Amino acid sequence: MAYSEKVMDHFANPRNVGEIENADGIGEVGNSKCGDIMKMYIKVDNDIITDVKFKTFGCGAAIATSSMATELIKGKPIEEALKLTNKAVMEALDGLPPVKVHCSVLAEQAIKAAVSDYYKKKGIDPEPIVGTVPECTSCSCG
Amino acid sequence: MAYSEKVMDHFANPRNVGEIENADGIGEVGNSKCGDIMKMYIKVDNDIITDVKFKTFGCGAAIATSSMATELIKGKPIEEALKLTNKAVMEALDGLPPVKVHCSVLAEQAIKAAVSDYYKKKGIDPEPIVGTVPECTSCSCG
Amino acid sequence: MREIYADNSATTKIAPEVLDKMMPYLTTYYGNPSSLYKIGGKAKEAVEKARENIAKNLGAAHASEIYFTSGGSESDNWALKGVCHALKAKGKKHIITSKFEHHAILHTCKALEKEGFEVTYLDVYENGIVHPEDVENAIREDTAIVSIMYANNEIGTIQPIKEIGEICKKHKVLFHTDAVQSAGYVKINVVEQNIDLLSMTAHKIHGPKGCGLLYIRRGIRIDNLIEGGAQERNKRAGTENVPGIVGLDAALQMAVDTMDERCAKLTKMRDRLIDGLLKIERSRINGDRVHRLPGNVNMCFEGIEGESLLLKLDLNGISASSGSACTSGSLDPSHVLLAIGLPHEIAHGSMRLSFSDDNTEEDIDYILKVVPEIVNYLRAMSPLWEDIKKREAAEAAQK
Amino acid sequence: MREIYADNSATTKIAPEVLDKMMPYLTTYYGNPSSLYKIGGKAKEAVEKARENIAKNLGAAHASEIYFTSGGSESDNWALKGVCHALKAKGKKHIITSKFEHHAILHTCKALEKEGFEVTYLDVYENGIVHPEDVENAIREDTAIVSIMYANNEIGTIQPIKEIGEICKKHKVLFHTDAVQSAGYVKINVVEQNIDLLSMTAHKIHGPKGCGLLYIRRGIRIDNLIEGGAQERNKRAGTENVPGIVGLDAALQMAVDTMDERCAKLTKMRDRLIDGLLKIERSRINGDRVHRLPGNVNMCFEGIEGESLLLKLDLNGISASSGSACTSGSLDPSHVLLAIGLPHEIAHGSMRLSFSDDNTEEDIDYILKVVPEIVNYLRAMSPLWEDIKKREAAEAAQK
Numbered sequence A, B: 001m002a003y004s005e006k007v008m009d010h011f012a013n014p015r016n017v018g019e020i021e022n023a024d025g026i027g028e029v030g031n032s033k034c035g036d037i038m039k040m041y042i043k044v045d046n047d048i049i050t051d052v053k054f055k056t057f058g059c060g061a062a063i064a065t066s067s068m069a070t071e072l073i074k075g076k077p078i079e080e081a082l083k084l085t086n087k088a089v090m091e092a093l094d095g096l097p098p099v100k101v102h103c104s105v106l107a108e109q110a111i112k113a114a115v116s117d118y119y120k121k122k123g124i125d126p127e128p129i130v131g132t133v134p135e136c137t138s139c140s141c142g
Numbered sequence C, D: 001m002r003e004i005y006a007d008n009s010a011t012t013k014i015a016p017e018v019l020d021k022m023m024p025y026l027t028t029y030y031g032n033p034s035s036l037y038k039i040g041g042k043a044k045e046a047v048e049k050a051r052e053n054i055a056k057n058l059g060a061a062h063a064s065e066i067y068f069t070s071g072g073s074e075s076d077n078w079a080l081k082g083v084c085h086a087l088k089a090k091g092k093k094h095i096i097t098s099k100f101e102h103h104a105i106l107h108t109c110k111a112l113e114k115e116g117f118e119v120t121y122l123d124v125y126e127n128g129i130v131h132p133e134d135v136e137n138a139i140r141e142d143t144a145i146v147s148i149m150y151a152n153n154e155i156g157t158i159q160p161i162k163e164i165g166e167i168c169k170k171h172k173v174l175f176h177t178d179a180v181q182s183a184g185y186v187k188i189n190v191v192e193q194n195i196d197l198l199s200m201t202a203h204k205i206h207g208p209k210g211c212g213l214l215y216i217r218r219g220i221r222i223d224n225l226i227e228g229g230a231q232e233r234n235k236r237a238g239t240e241n242v243p244g245i246v247g248l249d250a251a252l253q254m255a256v257d258t259m260d261e262r263c264a265k266l267t268k269m270r271d272r273l274i275d276g277l278l279k280i281e282r283s284r285i286n287g288d289r290v291h292r293l294p295g296n297v298n299m300c301f302e303g304i305e306g307e308s309l310l311l312k313l314d315l316n317g318i319s320a321s322s323g324s325a326c327t328s329g330s331l332d333p334s335h336v337l338l339a340i341g342l343p344h345e346i347a348h349g350s351m352r353l354s355f356s357d358d359n360t361e362e363d364i365d366y367i368l369k370v371v372p373e374i375v376n377y378l379r380a381m382s383p384l385w386e387d388i389k390k391r392e393a394a395e396a397a398q399k
């Protein structure tokens, strides 16, 4: 398992760890059987993600991708956050080992799940905006 | 191939190499397909083997057993020489590797063949005295 | 920062004394042991001396029963495939093993299943120990071989080898044991313990990587795995790894010589560490506490995942593992922990610390200080732990 | 007395530069490459760097096509058994090889014959070279693989690999070559030469014993020989022999770097030696003189037997061999010399001298002085020589 320095930096000093007390949206993806659970909290003001925090149960890559993903969407418009792909997260981390790609997928999905929750809470159907958040498929256990 | 010091000594400094011009008996055993040929010359006086020489085509053990065998029968009565077993030759050499046991058998046979020849030359049927000199059987090629 | 190597079940450092013994064969006596001339003779002599000494240390009746291989995996493959292929003609087509064997055994069994062999995978129960009566019950007319590991590589549990050996002997079934983890830590005597075949590897006992052995009791019919030259009495081809063989012998000898004292020391360290770590809430020790390798500690901490725990340990100077090294990188949780009945989410969060003579009580002190801090830190960011705590609170409120 | 090691085809001395590169992995970086922590990472890095560099040196398209093994024999066994077992389901059951392959190939073929595979053993003719058209003629619908060695280990003849590769490609049959003897002495490019699988071993090129490789072109279906952990991308289990792998890479790199100059020097030495020894009456050189490894001299002297010649050489400080080291101790004459048509009694009397960069022109001078003396000495005590001479005299008298 050779992690890049960036991954190790985000693992050792994860940004935005924690919860947001009165979050506008909360998304949780993954499951413990898989070995990874990500929970993301967002604060939204004027369609801008003003704050984001995460909690993650998972491997080093899961923690690092959570951290990087939060960094990448913090202060960004929701629209932009939704465009964040797992590939972009991986690139920002200087890559991930092949067996860890699913972690970046989870991070992408966690954001989408949080945004969906935000729309739901506002009484808006998230489906046309966010699409369906698919189940983690790279994770073959279960 | 771990040869004993005795074997190496008899290989490096073989005793009684050569021919006897007017030998009283000559025995040749083995064949070149096998990889070993021993030829033994004896001089007999009053049923005593007064001189013995050999020529051998073969491996280190073949040369060493030839040398040792000649030493063991030189100056001995024929009767005693015929009692020399391949085991005695091996013991005198402090043993042989298992794959080389057949060389000691050849040495025993070479003596018997030379004695047979001696009797034949004297017009005596060697069979009742020497027995039949069997073909080398440990040597499976052919 | 303190540096602690605590993954001796994965591999060990070559002991300087062992390397010293190997050096002449890495430099001066490089000859081929099968050759005629002097420097080949030196190599040959070294190989045969090692074989004799190893036979003695394993209680084997004959030096010629020791066959050198490239390591534990090859030995395991050879033992099962070799025996099964040789006995197939006699109508034997059944193998008995356990659920928590090393993959070198389990994957070999899978391959043999594809060829038509049938395999019974015995339960190892919650404490990680095979029941000898289960072995007896599983034996059939057509059983070719029983293969039960001597000690498990993840949770360190030691199996009742002598009892299993007796049962196999009684039923005239061959008995193989993978002693890769136990060699050097328990007294092995293949004759007294009725072991017919035994696998070992050098790099787990401060010897070199790339050299192991298979003990094969005289008279056992076994097909070759690696065909070719006449080495190893025509049973295992390939130019002998002379420095490796010399290193394997030296390492085993050292382990045997120091066994009693070393194991006593390790057992004390191990038990203090387990007691200390069990004070962490919702922690558990995996596998029997008594029938256990002296250097093995395998624990789970609920709510945290194994890999991030290990990375944190590494950042704190501690080299540990979450189980067998050969499967790290895989997404699946340990088959060993599942075999002793742990649920997936807990099985994901295991930590194996495995010690050797190079470790000290100070190492234990340091680990006892660092691990609880890391566990707390990771739990603080774990949504799973959050859930556990909420559930706890709800249950407390209900009462 | 002068000491000359002239058995470099059997095995070589580890080059000091190679050992230097291995040492850190025999001491400091002992970690398991499959583990997470730092010292494991160093080992992993070394293994992957070696893999990449070796791939480059063999002209492989991808580093992941290089699989580390315990040596040439394992690689040969794996290549044939692995491919044949994988292709069996497709109805492929035929193998093409040559009569003078190494026993690692021939005995594997024998084992596969027992399983029901059919093997064509191609003639190698008097000069010890396979005819590519014979390969083409032997290919059948159900041919699984062609395995022809790159250079023969006894007589050093180099085979038309590129031509055979093209034929195999044309007929869509896999092509394996045992390059154990040729690696480091010829320019290998698996892509240009259409080689699908290639075996190598470290200890023949001044690397360590116990480490080799199998190149497997991407996309080829091959069963595992050694099952177990996930090492080598699930294809070859076992804790990686890190120092061995580092040594293999260093040795191959050194061989590639020095190839042109070294081979030119060796070729000159070889040819002078052959010319000199051919002056001995009733002597012959075995195998093609041109398509020949630069360090290989293999000669027969009528009337004398090989082993005693070698022992005499050893007593004079020269380490040589009568053929392949793995069969010395056997009573049978070389299957290679029989394959090139020598009668038994001459095949018994061969001498192989194989040189490396460590040898000098002074060594050749010494050998040219000593060998004729030994030959004369042994002929003087050979009844076979006596017969030859008598026959000669009789023939001369007849004329």
Ligand SMILES: Cc1ncc(COP(=O)(O)O)c(C=O)c1O
Binding pocket: C237, C238, C239, C240, D009, D070, D071, D072, D073, D074, D076, D102, D104, D149, D151, D152, D153, D178, D180, D181, D201, D202, D203, D212, D326
């Ligand atoms: C042509 C050839 N193939 C295979 C081998 C076997 O290699 P190893 O001894 O490394 O198993 C050898 C040498 O022993 C060889 O010369």
Ligand SMILES: Cc1ncc(COP(=O)(O)O)c(C=O)c1O
Binding pocket: C009, C070, C071, C072, C073, C074, C076, C102, C104, C149, C151, C152, C153, C178, C180, C181, C201, C202, C203, C212, C326, D237, D238, D239, D240
């Ligand atoms: C129990 C057990 N068996 C087999 C092996 C395989 O040994 P090696 O890595 O030497 O092939 C190991 C360790 O890797 C092990 O722990």
